[in-house]
Amino acid sequence: MPAPLLTKPEILGRLMNLFREKGFDGASLSDISESTGLGKSSLYHHFKNGKEEIALQVLAHLEEQLERALFEPMRSTEAPRKKLGRMLDTIDTFYEGGKRACLLERLCASVDSRRFRRPLGHAFNVWIDAVEVLGVESGLPRAVARRRAEDLVVRIEGALVVCAGTGNTSVFARVIRDLRESVLAPLPRRAVRRPKRRV
Amino acid sequence: MPAPLLTKPEILGRLMNLFREKGFDGASLSDISESTGLGKSSLYHHFKNGKEEIALQVLAHLEEQLERALFEPMRSTEAPRKKLGRMLDTIDTFYEGGKRACLLERLCASVDSRRFRRPLGHAFNVWIDAVEVLGVESGLPRAVARRRAEDLVVRIEGALVVCAGTGNTSVFARVIRDLRESVLAPLPRRAVRRPKRRV
């Protein structure tokens, strides 16, 4: 029983929740119709290219949300560690402590994720970039900051998968906790890594 | 054009590849029929409960494979670090350097993953357990070994997601490389961690 009239952002917000819950393949047009209160034909009025365009717009909507809620606060003048903590809080809330899925991951797992590869890649990269900036701000070499930023995203996505698979959200909680320390930790004293020979 | 007669393990192997590629929802009975060379009716002869039972048997098949290829070698008398390296080599090969997906993750992402939660949770846990044992063998406190074992699985799953999303497999390669060092690294000198107060 959806509200009679929803704004575009409201519609996209509901659809994001739907896709996070059911995935792209799992969310049928009937589901989409129900969760937005729009008839199927109306959907094709708003999204001329059907389901694929819906997903693309939801993805764009997510990026806007991320920009406002996650990245923009990172450009304040606060201490990097403080900003990292804020980001992790937001992430923890967004995923409800590991109970809810990631839209990006759900789209990656859709039947032909290649259709979404470009926007998906972009979304992952802006996220990684934002964390990398924090690392550089706090004095880490760019390469190290990059590595750790990738690691943050990798660990969060991985924790969500493991939590979904085991039903045990404590893994997610611990990952979030660890990241607060590890992402911006200063380099150990004499840890000038010798580059390993490749095989 | 599949071979005329396949053994059960061969069938399950092909189906595992299929599910890894297309996911549970994305693999139709027609796909399943084609990749095994069995007509739909024959499938129901082998798997009386249909698609769901197929997935369950494929999962069981995976666990057998893991036992032989991954866990059993861990029970040798070699040095733990050597065994860890062997496990990571096997994993790297299994995922083809990040290019191929994880069956567990694909099933987690299926429409109602709850049907598979029990076997999925089991599969994740036996994997984590095996790594934990290595940690304990190499002298780590059990809690630390457990944490790091979870971390290994989390990072691998996360790296696969990020690689699938970005198309950049270097993240997977780096994660594997890091894990060789980090999982069994000795605890730092005076790093007797004070337990953090919970909020």
Added chain:
DNA sequence: GTCTATACGTGGATAGAC
């Protein structure tokens, strides 16, 4: 812009012959 009605394919699953 929204609806009702419908088209058309394909999904999973079965019947029953061989």
Added chain:
DNA sequence: GTCTATCCACGTATAGAC
């Protein structure tokens, strides 16, 4: 045990009235 033929529900998408 495998096949051909078929069932029905539901998938996405469209037509056309209002």
